[in-house]
Amino acid sequence: MTEGVVERSRPRDRILETARDMFHKHGIKGVGVDAITEAAGTNKMTLYRHFESKDELIVECLRANALKAGAMWDAFEAEFPGDKLAQLHAWIRKAAAMLNADGRGCDMANAAAELTEPDHPARLVIKELKEAQRGRLVTLCRDAGIGQAELLADTLSLLFEGARVSVQTMGTEGPSAQFVRMAEGLIASFRGTSAG
Amino acid sequence: MTEGVVERSRPRDRILETARDMFHKHGIKGVGVDAITEAAGTNKMTLYRHFESKDELIVECLRANALKAGAMWDAFEAEFPGDKLAQLHAWIRKAAAMLNADGRGCDMANAAAELTEPDHPARLVIKELKEAQRGRLVTLCRDAGIGQAELLADTLSLLFEGARVSVQTMGTEGPSAQFVRMAEGLIASFRGTSAG
DNA sequence: TCTGGAAGTTACAGACCGGTAACACCCTAG
DNA sequence: CTAGGGTGTTACCGGTCTGTAACTTCCAGA
Numbered sequence: 001m002t003e004g005v006v007e008r009s010r011p012r013d014r015i016l017e018t019a020r021d022m023f024h025k026h027g028i029k030g031v032g033v034d035a036i037t038e039a040a041g042t043n044k045m046t047l048y049r050h051f052e053s054k055d056e057l058i059v060e061c062l063r064a065n066a067l068k069a070g071a072m073w074d075a076f077e078a079e080f081p082g083d084k085l086a087q088l089h090a091w092i093r094k095a096a097a098m099l100n101a102d103g104r105g106c107d108m109a110n111a112a113a114e115l116t117e118p119d120h121p122a123r124l125v126i127k128e129l130k131e132a133q134r135g136r137l138v139t140l141c142r143d144a145g146i147g148q149a150e151l152l153a154d155t156l157s158l159l160f161e162g163a164r165v166s167v168q169t170m171g172t173e174g175p176s177a178q179f180v181r182m183a184e185g186l187i188a189s190f191r192g193t194s195a196g
Numbered sequence: 197m198t199e200g201v202v203e204r205s206r207p208r209d210r211i212l213e214t215a216r217d218m219f220h221k222h223g224i225k226g227v228g229v230d231a232i233t234e235a236a237g238t239n240k241m242t243l244y245r246h247f248e249s250k251d252e253l254i255v256e257c258l259r260a261n262a263l264k265a266g267a268m269w270d271a272f273e274a275e276f277p278g279d280k281l282a283q284l285h286a287w288i289r290k291a292a293a294m295l296n297a298d299g300r301g302c303d304m305a306n307a308a309a310e311l312t313e314p315d316h317p318a319r320l321v322i323k324e325l326k327e328a329q330r331g332r333l334v335t336l337c338r339d340a341g342i343g344q345a346e347l348l349a350d351t352l353s354l355l356f357e358g359a360r361v362s363v364q365t366m367g368t369e370g371p372s373a374q375f376v377r378m379a380e381g382l383i384a385s386f387r388g389t390s391a392g
Numbered sequence: 393t394c395t396g397g398a399a400g401t402t403a404c405a406g407a408c409c410g411g412t413a414a415c416a417c418c419c420t421a422g
Numbered sequence: 423c424t425a426g427g428g429t430g431t432t433a434c435c436g437g438t439c440t441g442t443a444a445c446t447t448c449c450a451g452a
Binding site: 228229230240241244249250 | 408409410411412413
């Protein structure tokens with residue numbers, strides 16, 4: 001039994017948590033609602049009493065992911081209050097840790113790859129949440145006193161995004177193994193260029 | 197009719213070409229073999245006479261993609277014979293063009309996101325083909341006389357990979373819009389650092 | 393103790409999936 | 423002209439998918 005999520009919590013929470021985990025591991029189209037409810041220790045009817053469709057469940061899972069990511073940013077601020085540069089380096093370390101954590105990429109990126117219908121409800125929230133993440137990184141770079149904060153933030157974010165898909169295709173020993181070195185080099189380069 | 201691929205060629209070629217197009221647009225699990233054969237102007241039995249399973253068709257599509265990508269590299273060499281630096285810049289321009297071409301990312305990365313079974317036959321060829329691509333970029337950087345050619349090649353490749361997933365989630369106006377600037381900056385930075 | 397709502401159970405509908413069998417056709421090489 | 427291989431057609435198999443209906447069970451709160 002690979003359970004554990006089941007424990008004793010409200011069925012809705014168990015379904016959400018189980019779905020997040022299974023979508024992450026097997027992809028969205030690779031998991032049916034029956035499998036989710038069974039793994040969550042409940043049944044299909046209960047799922048459909050709490051979520052009006054699988055699509056809505058997907059959207060809620062993505063939002064839950066974003067909430068967890070947001071907590072990560074808050075943790076950086078708590079660990080290095082006021083020291084934006086230290087927080088930026090903490091982000092890099094955390095990102096590298098996520099690369100080695102498992103061979104699956106970003107859930108939102110994976111979802112976007114799977115859900116191709118241009119008007120799928122998940123596409124809207126993915127864009128919204130990704131833009132929020134980008135905003136946080138830009139703010140962090142700017143507050144760290146780095147010139148061209150937007151460009152650095154966008155470069156770092158593309159680098160990380162690329163590293164996450166690279167582990168999916170080439171494993172952790174591929175180009176993504178150099179992620180920390182690349183990111184640190186970029187920051188050093190941007191700090192040397194202007195402002196300080 | 198969005199046909200055109202149908203024309204008059206052997207059924208096998210039509211199936212392969214149609215499948216490549218549909219997998220790219222709608223994802224692998226988003227397309228059934230019935231839909232492929234119908235769009236290719238043939239039928240399911242003919243598909244299964246040429247491919248022993250959908251999985252094998254997927255693998256053949258990925259190989260066909262890699263062949264086309266290989267031709268692209270050859271075109272650079274033909275356009276700027278011997279001038280490796282010019283070829284590197286040509287790659288950047290081509291990459292940027294691909295970003296704006298359509299909102300779908302790299303077929304191999306998308307396939308890896310969808311086909312999560314660790315022993316899926318496609319995962320092997322994806323890794324193999326991605327490593328070949330990486331090898332070409334490393335060679336190009338090295339032959340262009342750039343110090344730390346591997347690191348530059350890996351950085352550029354992660355950046356591009358990230359840009360491709362970014363257009364899928366945030367569109368062409370997101371961070372990927374700065375791809376050329378980032379890539380050119382990286383090359384300049386690596387050329388200035390050492391060797392020349 | 394009674395009651396009402398949340399949750400579980402079973403069965404089902406309707407669609408789609410990958411894959412196969414059996415057979416009719418057509419076109420080309422000999 | 424004929425034989426045979428590639429192709430098309432139809433029907434089907436067993437399985438899975440999302441989503442629903444009808445009914446029962448359980449449990450907390452009044």
